[in-house]
Structures are given as structure tokens and as C-alpha cells.
Amino acid sequence: MDPDNDEVVFDAPEHLRIYKSGRIDRFHRPVLVAAGVDDDDSGVASKDVVIDSVTGLSVRLFLPKLQGPSAKKLPVLVYFHGGGFIIESARSATYHNYLTSLAAAAGVLAVSVDYRLAPEHRLPAAYDDCWTALRWAASARDDDWLAEHGDSSRVFVAGDSAGGNIVHNVLMRASSADNASRIEGAVLLHPFFGGSTAIEGEPERAVVITAKVWAFACPDAAGGADDPRINPTAPGAAAGLESLGCERLLVCAAAKDWLVARDRAYYDAVAASAWPGSAAWLESEGVGHVFFLMKPECENAKRLMDRIVAFIAGS
Structure with missing residues (x-):
């Protein structure tokens, strides 16, 4: 070699x-865990569904315990996991446990997407998979849980880190797609954004890390780390934020996260744009990147979960 x-x-x-x-x-x-019925008091059931046999794209669905035979239909939340586009899975214990908790707390039918990973599958493979999964989930036709229990008029998307980046890119695609499904709200949890030069408050190492990971996941990107998919506030890119394809947006960051300056810049750019939706910001003090996955019982994680639940409920 x-x-x-x-x-x-x-x-x-x-x-x-x-x-x-x-x-x-x-x-x-x-550690990968099998789908089934959760053993704790949540009673959340889960199952895996292959939605594209050619690419192998699959999703894991999470159905909370229903209150009686006449229970109303549930909002549908499509979730994109993190991992720098390179690692992790919807079937991992980390994401299985988090989606179980989120489905139970928010009363949503959650669809966690097991998208293809780089470098074996370069971007835009992950973007394409997540878009396909969103359209599949919103259709509520090809799965009995979605057809019987999912409210296709109330669709949300959410994701952490690279998954938060995917949320943004799905929203951009939704803005221009023909007959795009209505997305009521989007939650970006510590989204993975970057750029070629540091912005105010951003450590230089953050610029280096995001640029290297991005170049590996998407080596053909025009503009390198200033490609609008990784840097939506790059010169000439921010104007597109006015077309985000959802009605409400919640951007969540962590004060000790090396991405916090980029996340704030993204929120500020959306808020300053002509986008007609409503945007909200939540910054968790004293914690770092995706802390809520590693310490779900800490007070900051509980407050974050409460805020997501309230956002989905419409407040």
C-alpha cells in the first residue's frame, strides 16, 4: 500500500x-437491539420494515401504548440518527432507547430511518434515503401501524448531529418537491453544520473536524465545506432558508458543544430570513454534544425532552 x-x-x-x-x-x-415490546413501563412496541429492497433501506417504527380502542390517531415523527454520516444505526441501543422514550413522552408514532452510511455510500445517499422514508411514512398507506394509527396531517421530522443536518436538507427538498407532504414541524438537535472559515465563537478545531468529515462523506461537494448542504449560511446560500418546507422549527444546541456557534448562526439566519414559519431556540447550559443520548436521566435531558414534547403539542 x-x-x-x-x-x-x-x-x-x-x-x-x-x-x-x-x-x-x-x-x-x-450494540444492536431487536425490535419488540419494550420491557419497561412505557409499553412502546417497535418493528422493522424494509421500504426499499434494492437499496436495503429500512426503518424502525415505535408505537406507544394506545389508550383504548377509540384512541385518536398519533402525529408521525420521522427521525434521522447522528454519527457524522459514517457510524450508528436506527437499530442501535442508543437510538432504540431514545426513540422509545420520545414516542412514549410525546405520544407520537416514530419512524427511525436506517439510512446508508458513507464512505460505502457517499452523500447524497443518506439524504435520498431519508427523503424516501419521509415520503413513505407520510403516505400512511403501506404499513398497518401507519394506516391505522398515524395522522398523516401531522408529520414532524427530527434528528441529531448529522441527523439534524439531514433534517435541514430534507426541508430544503420539501420546499421544491411536487406534491410534497406537509411537514408541520422540524426539530434540529445539535445539527452538524460547518464552513471553510471560523465564524464568531467557533473554535478552529470545529472548522477542521467538520471539513474533514464532510470531505469524507461527500468528496464531490461543490464548494467543499461551503457547500450549502453543510454550510447553509454560506454566502449565497442563506437566501434559500426562506423556502424551508415546514411550518415550525425548533433548533436545539448545547453551550459546551463545539457546534454551538454554527447552530446559533443557523437559527439567526432562519429568523432573519423571509421564511413565513415560526422558529424557536433552546440552548442547554453546561453540557456538550448530544448529551441527551448519553445521559438521558440528567435534568438538562429531561428539560430538552419536555421542550420537544411541547413543540409537537403545538406550544
């Missing part, structure tokens, strides 16, 4: 290592 091409260009010891050649070592091997 050419030693120059075997140079390490990005190293996150607990998660992954990326080489100049395009090779990747994944150290993060999530």
Missing part, C-alpha cells in the same frame, strides 16, 4: 479513523 495514501487524516479514537486513501476504521460498534 502507498504509505502516502495510508496517512491518517482524521482520528476520533472512540469513534473512527479516516485515512487519505478513503479507508476507514470504525471503532464505534453499536
Whole structure:
């Protein structure tokens, strides 16, 4: 092997290592859990559904305990997991447990998307998969849970980190799609945004990390780290924010997250745009990136969950 091409260009010891050649070592091997009925008091049931046999795209559905035979239909929440477009799964214990809690707390029928990962499947594969899954879930035709219990007039999208980035890009696609399904609200949890140069309050290492991960996941991106898909506030890109394809937006950040400056800049740009929807901001103090996945019982995580529940309820 050419030693120059075997140079390490990005190293996150607990998660992954990326080489100049395009090779990747994944150290993060999530524990996968089977779908079924949750053993705790939530009573949330889950199941896996393959929605595209060609690409292998699948989703995991989460159905909370229903209160009687005449229970009203539930909002549908389509969720995109994080992991830098490179690691994690909708079937991992981390996301299974989080979606179980979210479905129970918010009273939603949740659809967690197991999209294809880079580098084996470069972007826009993940964007395409998540768009396909959203359209499938919103149709409420091809699955008995969705048909019987899902309210297709109340569709939400949410995601953390890279999944938050996917939420933004799905909203941009929804704005221009013919006969696009109505998206009532979107929740971006610590979304993964970047750029070629640091903005106010952004550490230089954040610029380096996001640029390297983005170049690996989407090596053909026009403009590199200023491609509007990773930098929606880049010169010339921010004007497109007025077309976000949802009615309400909640952007959530963490004060000790290296992405917090980018997340704030995104929220400010949306709020300053001509987008006709309503945008809200929540910043969790004293915590870091996706803390709510690692410490779901902490007070900040509980407050964040309460805010998401209230957002879905319309307040």
C-alpha cells in the first residue's frame, strides 16, 4: 500500500479513523437491539420494515401504548440518527432507547430511518434515503401501524448531529418537491453544520473536524465545506432558508458543544430570513454534544425532552 495514501487524516479514537486513501476504521460498534415490546413501563412496541429492497433501506417504527380502542390517531415523527454520516444505526441501543422514550413522552408514532452510511455510500445517499422514508411514512398507506394509527396531517421530522443536518436538507427538498407532504414541524438537535472559515465563537478545531468529515462523506461537494448542504449560511446560500418546507422549527444546541456557534448562526439566519414559519431556540447550559443520548436521566435531558414534547403539542 502507498504509505502516502495510508496517512491518517482524521482520528476520533472512540469513534473512527479516516485515512487519505478513503479507508476507514470504525471503532464505534453499536450494540444492536431487536425490535419488540419494550420491557419497561412505557409499553412502546417497535418493528422493522424494509421500504426499499434494492437499496436495503429500512426503518424502525415505535408505537406507544394506545389508550383504548377509540384512541385518536398519533402525529408521525420521522427521525434521522447522528454519527457524522459514517457510524450508528436506527437499530442501535442508543437510538432504540431514545426513540422509545420520545414516542412514549410525546405520544407520537416514530419512524427511525436506517439510512446508508458513507464512505460505502457517499452523500447524497443518506439524504435520498431519508427523503424516501419521509415520503413513505407520510403516505400512511403501506404499513398497518401507519394506516391505522398515524395522522398523516401531522408529520414532524427530527434528528441529531448529522441527523439534524439531514433534517435541514430534507426541508430544503420539501420546499421544491411536487406534491410534497406537509411537514408541520422540524426539530434540529445539535445539527452538524460547518464552513471553510471560523465564524464568531467557533473554535478552529470545529472548522477542521467538520471539513474533514464532510470531505469524507461527500468528496464531490461543490464548494467543499461551503457547500450549502453543510454550510447553509454560506454566502449565497442563506437566501434559500426562506423556502424551508415546514411550518415550525425548533433548533436545539448545547453551550459546551463545539457546534454551538454554527447552530446559533443557523437559527439567526432562519429568523432573519423571509421564511413565513415560526422558529424557536433552546440552548442547554453546561453540557456538550448530544448529551441527551448519553445521559438521558440528567435534568438538562429531561428539560430538552419536555421542550420537544411541547413543540409537537403545538406550544
